[in-house]
Amino acid sequence: MSTADGKVNGRSAHARAILGPELYARLSGTKVLLVGAGGIGCELLKNIVLTGFGHITLLDLDTIDLSNLNRQFLFRKKDVKQSKAMVAARTAAAFNPNVKIAPIHGNIKEPQFDIAWFRNFDIVLNALDNLDARRHVNKMCMAANVPLVESGTAGYLGQVQPIIKDRAECFDCIPKPTPKTFPVCTIRSTPSQPIHCIVWAKSYLMPQLFGEDENAGGELDEAEKQGENAQEIATLRKEALAFKAVRAALRTPHEDGSSSAARIVFQKVFHSDILSLLSMADMWRSRAPPTPLDFDAIKAGTFAVERKGQAEAATNGNGSSSRHANGAKSNGSDSQASGSASTEKMLNGVASSTGSHSSAGLKDQRALSLQDNLELFVSRQVLCEDTISFDKDDDDTLDFVTAASNLRSIAYGIPGKSRWEVKEMAGNIIPAIATTNAIIAGLIVLQAFHLLRKSYNALRNVHVQFKPTMPLSAIGMSQPNPNCGVCRDTYTEILCDPARVTLGEVVHSILGDGGEAGGTGKRDVSVYEDKRVLSDPDWDDNNERTLESLNVTRGKFLSIVDDEGEYATIQVGIGVLPPNHLIDSPALILPSPLPSPPKKAKAVAPRPVTPQPTAVKRSAPDDDDDVEPAAKRVKTNGAMSSGLITTPSKKRKLEEDGLILLEDATEKLDDDVIVIE
Numbered sequence: 001m002s003t004a005d006g007k008v009n010g011r012s013a014h015a016r017a018i019l020g021p022e023l024y025a026r027l028s029g030t031k032v033l034l035v036g037a038g039g040i041g042c043e044l045l046k047n048i049v050l051t052g053f054g055h056i057t058l059l060d061l062d063t064i065d066l067s068n069l070n071r072q073f074l075f076r077k078k079d080v081k082q083s084k085a086m087v088a089a090r091t092a093a094a095f096n097p098n099v100k101i102a103p104i105h106g107n108i109k110e111p112q113f114d115i116a117w118f119r120n121f122d123i124v125l126n127a128l129d130n131l132d133a134r135r136h137v138n139k140m141c142m143a144a145n146v147p148l149v150e151s152g153t154a155g156y157l158g159q160v161q162p163i164i165k166d167r168a169e170c171f172d173c174i175p176k177p178t179p180k181t182f183p184v185c186t187i188r189s190t191p192s193q194p195i196h197c198i199v200w201a202k203s204y205l206m207p208q209l210f211g212e213d214e215n216a217g218g219e220l221d222e223a224e225k226q227g228e229n230a231q232e233i234a235t236l237r238k239e240a241l242a243f244k245a246v247r248a249a250l251r252t253p254h255e256d257g258s259s260s261a262a263r264i265v266f267q268k269v270f271h272s273d274i275l276s277l278l279s280m281a282d283m284w285r286s287r288a289p290p291t292p293l294d295f296d297a298i299k300a301g302t303f304a305v306e307r308k309g310q311a312e313a314a315t316n317g318n319g320s321s322s323r324h325a326n327g328a329k330s331n332g333s334d335s336q337a338s339g340s341a342s343t344e345k346m347l348n349g350v351a352s353s354t355g356s357h358s359s360a361g362l363k364d365q366r367a368l369s370l371q372d373n374l375e376l377f378v379s380r381q382v383l384c385e386d387t388i389s390f391d392k393d394d395d396d397t398l399d400f401v402t403a404a405s406n407l408r409s410i411a412y413g414i415p416g417k418s419r420w421e422v423k424e425m426a427g428n429i430i431p432a433i434a435t436t437n438a439i440i441a442g443l444i445v446l447q448a449f450h451l452l453r454k455s456y457n458a459l460r461n462v463h464v465q466f467k468p469t470m471p472l473s474a475i476g477m478s479q480p481n482p483n484c485g486v487c488r489d490t491y492t493e494i495l496c497d498p499a500r501v502t503l504g505e506v507v508h509s510i511l512g513d514g515g516e517a518g519g520t521g522k523r524d525v526s527v528y529e530d531k532r533v534l535s536d537p538d539w540d541d542n543n544e545r546t547l548e549s550l551n552v553t554r555g556k557f558l559s560i561v562d563d564e565g566e567y568a569t570i571q572v573g574i575g576v577l578p579p580n581h582l583i584d585s586p587a588l589i590l591p592s593p594l595p596s597p598p599k600k601a602k603a604v605a606p607r608p609v610t611p612q613p614t615a616v617k618r619s620a621p622d623d624d625d626d627v628e629p630a631a632k633r634v635k636t637n638g639a640m641s642s643g644l645i646t647t648p649s650k651k652r653k654l655e656e657d658g659l660i661l662l663e664d665a666t667e668k669l670d671d672d673v674i675v676i677e
């Protein structure tokens with residue numbers, strides 16, 4: 001279209017015609033924060049740049065991986081290992097010269113992204129892949145009162161949820177199901193499925209050998225409390241202690257390098273630990289006992305696994321998992337049901353017996369023999385470099401988990417898995433479908449328009465679903481859950497120097513005297529930071545301590561909870577003093593007026609999210625509450641791919657990501673629950 005202002009107008013003519021002149025004109029001044037530059041993020045960035053959103057801040061903590069290139073089309077092979085945010089911004093900037101894109105390579109949970117920073121934006125768009133970051137952005141948007149569009153995809157499924165404080169449900173209004181876990185004893189001493197061995201290698205062995213936290217005591221204490229077998233737990237405690245010696249040995253240089261380090265680890269986990277488990281005869285009455293592996297014999301090709309009574313134990317083995325009342329039960333398909341395996345079959349490992357250990361097929365999809373696994377295990381002891389955790393895209397850690405889980409499977413008579421299968425299961429991979437991401441990114445922009453226009457009645461929760469007759473479903477917005485522990489709270493912000501203000505000073509100042517300055521006046525309150533209790537009406541030890549000494553710093557929240565349950569909780573966001581603030585001026589700037597939380601209707605249901613009444617009283621700062629900016633995120637959540645929504649692990653991934661799935665067609669959900677079909 002040729003127009004008076006030439007090219008620029010030509011570029012925007014369609015957008016202007018569709019959006020109308022008023023909204024279109026507003027877009028160029030709109031400040032948008034896009035969190036995540038992955039599958040959805042790339043599509044969405046392209047959309048908002050071409051539509052003409054004028055000021056875009058794009059934030060992502062990750063670097064580009066080769067495996068992203070099939071769908072994250074703003075990246076090329078030459079960009080691998082570079083910051084996603086930086087490269088995406090550079091590529092997309094060329095699409096529209098009228099748009100400013102400010103990329104940030106960082107974690108959205110970093111302290112500088114505080115309430116004041118969030119307030120800079122007119123709208124926030126989430127294109128994230130994990131529950132934790134989604135929750136965080138949701139809370140920050142509630143605190144800063146900025147509209148948010150939340151989104152997610154899983155294979156062919158997807159959803160978009162517009163969120164606006166007080167008008168619609170927030171991301172946390174509906175409690176998210178907690179991910180399913182396996183009982184500790186199943187993972188640590190009585191595995192019966194390949195996934196048990198993979199979880200053991202990834203989440204137990206790797207952290208024990210190469211992780212920061214070598215203390216597994218907490219997990220065992222918890223397992224004991226849950227009523228798991230006390231004798232087994234005692235043995236596991238001894239095992240954990242012995243790991244300390246192995247860690248030390250691993251970090252001592254050996255003459256022949258990795259192979260003796262590998263032998264030490266092997267000897268402990270596949271031989272001594274199994275021997276000590278075998279000494280508990282009771283454990284093996286109803287299930288097939290494991291076989292200790294022999295490093296030299298496997299190397300020499302003479303090792304044979306003799307599994308007596310395996311076929312019988314296979315049946316019992318499956319049934320026995322039900323003794324863990326809340327554990328995941330074997331579905332039997334992949335478990336010890338293969339127990340009829342002969343001695344000969346185990347002699348050469350899984351593959352050679354089936355004849356598939358050939359050069360046929362892709363390398364990663366090949367079944368691995370016992371010797372293959374041992375070789376892989378030895379070669380991957382290069383992991384001895386101090387701390388490292390599992391990353392499905394890191395060959396070394398994937399090889400280690402493949403080899404270690406397969407060796408354990410062999411010891412327990414469980415079928416092995418190819419490197420590819422282990423990657424899927426340990427990396428929780430769901431096939432990402434570019435078209436679903438593209439559809440969702442389009443829908444996000446449509447909901448963003450409604451929010452910017454304040455057309456709240458037009459807002460919809462939209463689902464992309466696996467229904468050829470109705471691929472999209474749009475549901476009207478529900479009111480916020482009156483018991484939501486996030487959006488029903490009253491948010492406020494203080495600006496302070498955490499090294500100079502005390503907890504007591506902040507709490508008393510925020511409550512005020514109930515006079516003209518606002519506030520509710522002095523009352524009995526408990527104060528939390530996340531799940532940590534910092535004070536309560538009978539315990540004020542921390543009141544004289546500075547916020548900094550309590551590790552309550554920029555970007556965090558103090559939750560002031562009324563003990564009588566009369567008033568809503570006050571969430572006090574911690575911000576920094578302005579740069580021109582004089583050093584001898586007070587170190588605390590209060591909001592004006594002080595927050596006046598509404599009186600609550602008597603609580604009818606427990607708060608769906610924090611703070612928890614069971615929280616720990618802790619007067620010292622807690623290291624693990626620190627949010628470490630990470631240059632490269634190591635993922636630990638998610639699910640395997642199968643293309644089918646019904647696989648248990650895929651369900652787990654969806655649940656972690658905040659989508660809710662039905663167990664079967666007959667299961668009922670409340671009307672206001674987001675349903676993915």
Ligand SMILES: Nc1ncnc2c1ncn2[C@@H]1O[C@H](COP(=O)(O)OP(=O)(O)OP(=O)(O)O)[C@@H](O)[C@H]1O
Pocket residue numbers: 035036037038039040041059060061062067068084106107108109127128129130133432633
């Ligand atoms: N806390 C966070 N801060 C900033 N960015 C985050 C945070 N958590 C996740 N992300 C980013 O969100 C994006 C989600 O994109 P996506 O789901 O496509 O994941 P991916 O890592 O690119 O792909 P895949 O998981 O399939 O390998 C990723 O680029 C990830 O780095």
Ligand SMILES: [Zn+2]
Pocket residue numbers: 169170171172173174480481484485486487488
């Ligand atoms: Zn809510």
